[in-house]
Amino acid sequence: MPLAIYLLGLGIFAQGTSEFMLSGLLPDIATDLGVSIPDAGLLVSAFAIGMVLGAPVLAVATLRVPRRTALVAFQLVFVAGHVAGALAPGYGVLFATRIVSALAYAGFWAVAAATAVSLVPPGAKGKALSVVAMGLTLATIVGVPAGTVLSQHAGWRAAFWGVTALTVLSALSLRAVLPGGHRAGGELLSVRSEMRGLARPALWVSYLVTTLTFGAAVVTFSYLAPLLTEVSGLPAQWVPVVLALYGAGGLAGVSLGGRIADAVPLRTLFTGVGALTVTSAALALTAGSLGTTIALVFVLGFTAFVVNPVVQSRVFRLAPGAPMLAGALNTSAFNVGITLTPMLGGLTIDAGLGFTSVAWVGAGTGVLALAATGWAAALERRKGRDKAPAVERPAYAAV
Numbered sequence: 529m530p531l532a533i534y535l536l537g538l539g540i541f542a543q544g545t546s547e548f549m550l551s552g553l554l555p556d557i558a559t560d561l562g563v564s565i566p567d568a569g570l571l572v573s574a575f576a577i578g579m580v581l582g583a584p585v586l587a588v589a590t591l592r593v594p595r596r597t598a599l600v601a602f603q604l605v606f607v608a609g610h611v612a613g614a615l616a617p618g619y620g621v622l623f624a625t626r627i628v629s630a631l632a633y634a635g636f637w638a639v640a641a642a643t644a645v646s647l648v649p650p651g652a653k654g655k656a657l658s659v660v661a662m663g664l665t666l667a668t669i670v671g672v673p674a675g676t677v678l679s680q681h682a683g684w685r686a687a688f689w690g691v692t693a694l695t696v697l698s699a700l701s702l703r704a705v706l707p708g709g710h711r712a713g714g715e716l717l718s719v720r721s722e723m724r725g726l727a728r729p730a731l732w733v734s735y736l737v738t739t740l741t742f743g744a745a746v747v748t749f750s751y752l753a754p755l756l757t758e759v760s761g762l763p764a765q766w767v768p769v770v771l772a773l774y775g776a777g778g779l780a781g782v783s784l785g786g787r788i789a790d791a792v793p794l795r796t797l798f799t800g801v802g803a804l805t806v807t808s809a810a811l812a813l814t815a816g817s818l819g820t821t822i823a824l825v826f827v828l829g830f831t832a833f834v835v836n837p838v839v840q841s842r843v844f845r846l847a848p849g850a851p852m853l854a855g856a857l858n859t860s861a862f863n864v865g866i867t868l869t870p871m872l873g874g875l876t877i878d879a880g881l882g883f884t885s886v887a888w889v890g891a892g893t894g895v896l897a898l899a900a901t902g903w904a905a906a907l908e909r910r911k912g913r914d915k916a917p918a919v920e921r922p923a924y925a926a927v
Contacts, residue, residue: 530647533659535701536640539599540663542694543606543633545671547575547664549687552676552753552771555764556684561619565754566874572750574623576866578630579859586635587856588719595643596706598635603699605632607692614688630863638856643706665782665833669775673768676753680765725850726857730907734846735861737904738839740897741801743865745832748808748890749774750870752825755883760821770825777829785834793838794908797901800835805894807831812887842904869893 550557550572558568590598609629616622644660675687748755756762756770781800788796807827814820840858847854873886 529659532647532702532705533644535698535705536599536644536660537663539603539636539640539695539698539702540660541667541671542663542691542698543603543629543636544664544667545675545694546606546610546629546688546691547579547633548668548749549672549675549691550575551750552672552767553679553684553687554751554753555757556679557622560684561622563619564878565751566877567619569750569870569874571623571626572746572870573867574626575630576863576870578627579634579863580867581860582631582634583638583856583859583863584853586631587638587852588722590635590639591719591722591852595639595646596702598639599643599706600699600703602632602636602639603695603702605629606636607695607699610688610692610695614685614692634856634859634863637859638852641855642852665775665779667775668778668829669772672775673772676768676771680768722850722853725847726853728846730904730911731843731846731854733900733904733907734839734842735857737797737897737900738843738858738861739865739868740893740900741797741804741835741839741865742832742862743869744801744804744808744890744893744897745828746866747869747873747893748811748828748887749832751873751877751883751886755815755886756821756825759815759883760818761816762818762822770822773822773826774829777826777831778833781830781833782836785837793842794901794905796838797835797904798898800831800838801894801897801901804828804831804835805891805898808887808890808894812884812891815884815887865893 550568554565554568557563557571558565561568586602606629609625609632613622613625613629616625640660671691675690678686678690752771752774753767756767757764762770785796785800807824811821811824811828814824840855843854843858869889873889876885876889877883879885
């Protein structure tokens with residue numbers, strides 16, 4: 529595997545850490561900036577808004593831009609956003625920098641996937657994309673807990689500086705390793721053909737499944753730190769360890785999901801989403817028991833990520849004529865879920881329902897995800913696609 533593939537994974541690791549690290553920083557940010565925890569939780573939604581808007585727009589905008597130029601430019605914008613965030617004097621400025629940073633991250637994701645595919649032979653595309661996407665999984669295991677530790681010992685702004693340094697390192701490495709100029713052979717993708725490839729109802733149902741499935745998982749994860757400390761009684765210094773446990777569950781889930789997704793996609797979706805729904809409800813009911821909660825955090829990570837390979841691979845199979853936009857819109861679908869459910873979770877907390885209410889939001893969203901999966905299955909049967917083989921397995925994560 530070319531070195532550049534691993535460096536692209538490093539870029540995703542750095543920026544993915546920023547995407548999810550706020551789950552461990554919310555109490556410190558809320559205290560420092562003088563806002564409520566639900567208001568601080570909206571910073572997660574702000575990042576997701578940038579991802580929703582940025583993924584499809586920047587995928588189209590960079591179709592004819594040299595990939596190295598686009599990748600490094602996106603990372604420089606991301607760095608600028610995090611420097612501004614680390615120096616932010618108030619909540620409004622920090623909110624704005626989260627949107628700008630997310631736009632850059634969305635653009636990086638879109639171009640990184642296309643670059644990884646172009647650097648390897650056809651038979652190794654799935655493996656290359658998996659290496660790149662693994663950076664996000666590792667971010668939940670290593671990056672998010674590390675950011676929480678930095679926040680606890682040096683303030684939440686130190687976590688932003690850490691992400692900045694990692695992103696600068698990645699940008700310099702990609703600038704040195706990736707070839708310049710346009711893609712090999714001068715191949716230029718067509719916006720018109722990409723748009724034609726999106727005209728399939730089943731594809732948009734798949735996007736709905738993506739939104740609801742990831743929304744069901746992320747709402748609890750977004751408020752996990754205050755749930756653990758305020759309800760379960762976990763000492764604050766142990767929060768990074770439990771967050772790492774969530775990431776370990778995610779790594780196990782995505783590994784298993786990658787092995788079974790192509791063979792039994794709909795069964796994997798039904799089983800995974802059902803388990804995620806039950807786990808969320810169990811968390812809401814047993815959050816007062818620390819030992820049970822810690823065990824369920826691992827299961828939550830597992831069930832959240834075991835379905836990820838399916839929701840990713842389906843869009844590429846349903847829209848083979850839109851390799852850039854199909855994946856970019858699925859990234860947007862992920863982040864619609866990230867935007868809406870934390871906002872809804874914040875509303876339930878503001879309404880006085882407590883931190884356990886966010887797990888109930890996750891369970892309710894999971895029920896909707898099961899219904900959407902049933903709709904997708906009905907369309908599959910109607911089109912005779914139940915046993916259609918996937919050409920290749922794409923990346924396991926796109927947020």
